[in-house]
Amino acid sequence: MSRQDNKNTLSFVQPEPNGPWATYLSQVDQTMPYLGDLARWAETLRRPKRCLIVEIPVELDDGTIAHFEGYRVQHNLSRGPGKGGVRFHPDVTLQEVMALAAWMTIKNAAVNLPYGGAKGGVRIDPSRFSRREIEKITRRYTSEIGLIIGPDKDIPAPDVNTNSQIMAWMMDTYSMNVGAAATGVVTGKPLQLGGSLGRVKATGRGVFVVGREAAGWSRMPIDGARVAIQGFGNVGSSAAELFVAHGARLVAVQDHTGTLFNAEGLDCAGLAAHAATHGGIAGFAGGEPIPDEQFWDVESDILIPAALESQITAERAQRIKARMVLEGANGPCTKDGDQVLNDRGILVVPDVIANAGGVTVSYFEWVQDFSSFFWTEDEINVRLDKILVGAFKHIWDTAAQHQISLRTAAFVVACTRVLQARAERGLYP
Ligand code: NAD
Numbered sequence: 538m539s540r541q542d543n544k545n546t547l548s549f550v551q552p553e554p555n556g557p558w559a560t561y562l563s564q565v566d567q568t569m570p571y572l573g574d575l576a577r578w579a580e581t582l583r584r585p586k587r588c589l590i591v592e593i594p595v596e597l598d599d600g601t602i603a604h605f606e607g608y609r610v611q612h613n614l615s616r617g618p619g620k621g622g623v624r625f626h627p628d629v630t631l632q633e634v635m636a637l638a639a640w641m642t643i644k645n646a647a648v649n650l651p652y653g654g655a656k657g658g659v660r661i662d663p664s665r666f667s668r669r670e671i672e673k674i675t676r677r678y679t680s681e682i683g684l685i686i687g688p689d690k691d692i693p694a695p696d697v698n699t700n701s702q703i704m705a706w707m708m709d710t711y712s713m714n715v716g717a718a719a720t721g722v723v724t725g726k727p728l729q730l731g732g733s734l735g736r737v738k739a740t741g742r743g744v745f746v747v748g749r750e751a752a753g754w755s756r757m758p759i760d761g762a763r764v765a766i767q768g769f770g771n772v773g774s775s776a777a778e779l780f781v782a783h784g785a786r787l788v789a790v791q792d793h794t795g796t797l798f799n800a801e802g803l804d805c806a807g808l809a810a811h812a813a814t815h816g817g818i819a820g821f822a823g824g825e826p827i828p829d830e831q832f833w834d835v836e837s838d839i840l841i842p843a844a845l846e847s848q849i850t851a852e853r854a855q856r857i858k859a860r861m862v863l864e865g866a867n868g869p870c871t872k873d874g875d876q877v878l879n880d881r882g883i884l885v886v887p888d889v890i891a892n893a894g895g896v897t898v899s900y901f902e903w904v905q906d907f908s909s910f911f912w913t914e915d916e917i918n919v920r921l922d923k924i925l926v927g928a929f930k931h932i933w934d935t936a937a938q939h940q941i942s943l944r945t946a947a948f949v950v951a952c953t954r955v956l957q958a959r960a961e962r963g964l965y966p
Contacts, residue, residue: 556633
């Protein structure tokens with residue numbers, strides 16, 4: 538082996554073709570021509586700083602012992618402590634968590650938050666376990682990753698299938714282990730435990746704000762725009778609510794229970810109430826159920842993927858009839874899908890800016906916890922708007938300057954900041 542084993546290889550993971558880690562690596566590759574001298578440090582972006590795999594044994598309600606696999610990946614800590622959510626999903630893998638952690642590095646730097654990138658996950662289908670069992674799994678997972686998290690080290694937050702209650706258990710477990718109430722160890726907490734006003738809907742609000750800016754700069758009115766959304770959970774439903782409040786029509790919604798279409802516009806509030814009581818959108822009377830695959834053929838102006846990654850494949854990208862794809866989810870386009878959308882002239886507003894509202898208000902929560910002084914919801918929403926509008930404009934201008942996609946522009950802005958921090962710190966030892 539040469540003295541520089543530098544060639545994009547990690548012995549513990551082979552990138553799945555078109556999987557999230559391969560997609561992330563290709564995004565870094567596209568950024569390289571715009572990094573100048575900093576490209577010398579770029580290999581650091583292709584290697585997570587730390588990957589922790591933990592075993593989570595718990596006694597279930599029926600007395601049996603179950604074992605779960607959990608992860609916490611810190612992709613890059615050059616600009617500050619790690620920051621990124623925790624996902625509970627049966628398909629979570631180390632490779633997926635690595636990609637999600639890497640996208641957090643990019644997102645935090647693209648918005649200029651003083652954080653590195655991290656992400657966590659547990660391989661579990663939470664719908665199959667009781668509340669008591671989920672609490673045990675959460676607490677054991679938190680204890681295990683307690684080695685590397687902390688208010689000034691790495692700060693988890695909610696993601697798919699995790700919420701403020703799970704954050705409360707994480708905060709309590711960490712606090713018991715260190716012997717003092719450590720509110721700043723997680724964000725997305727309940728208000729009574731140092732949570733922030735506006736956090737629950739912040740990601741969806743950010744999707745709207747960034748979508749509004751992208752539409753404005755592309756001269757597309759939001760009033761009357763047709764919006765199609767995949768995923769009607771925290772992000773999708775909050776974004777939908779704001780688009781509808783500003784005159785858009787919600788023509789199609791898909792979640793894990795089915796797909797609904799209504800050319801006149803679905804009743805957003807009614808659909809949200811139905812999904813909350815029935816666990817999904819299926820059975821809602823105000824729309825026509827259509828086969829899931831037809832979702833990608835629906836005519837719309839703005840398509841918002843807000844469910845899971847790798848949903849927009851090359852084949853689906855060929856069929857999409859939207860002017861803008863606004864990425865609420867992390868990594869919803871595969872590498873090939875992204876290429877097809879770009880080739881077809883469909884504006885792709887990338888996840889690393891489109892869904893950055895959540896981590897931005899998480900940052901506000903963390904700041905408020907440190908100062909023990911809490912802001913009003915108006916203050917939070919005004920500051921969120923200001924940060925996202927500024928970050929988006931910077932990315933928009935970078936794209937125009939180099940004639941590149943918004944995604945590559947966001948990566949150029951973010952990678953430059955990360956690698957500059959890296960270069961200024963130097964290498965230890
Ligand atoms: P959530 O669990 O609240 O909602 C997920 C939604 O996706 C649900 O409506 C679910 O039914 C749907 N879904 C799941 N599998 C599906 C499938 N196969 N087909 C169609 N729909 C499916 O999760 P969330 O917090 O809204 O997160 C959604 C996305 O946004 C994820 O990619 C997440 O990483 C990203 N994100 C979330 C936040 C946040 O603050 N919650 C922040 C940034 C990014």
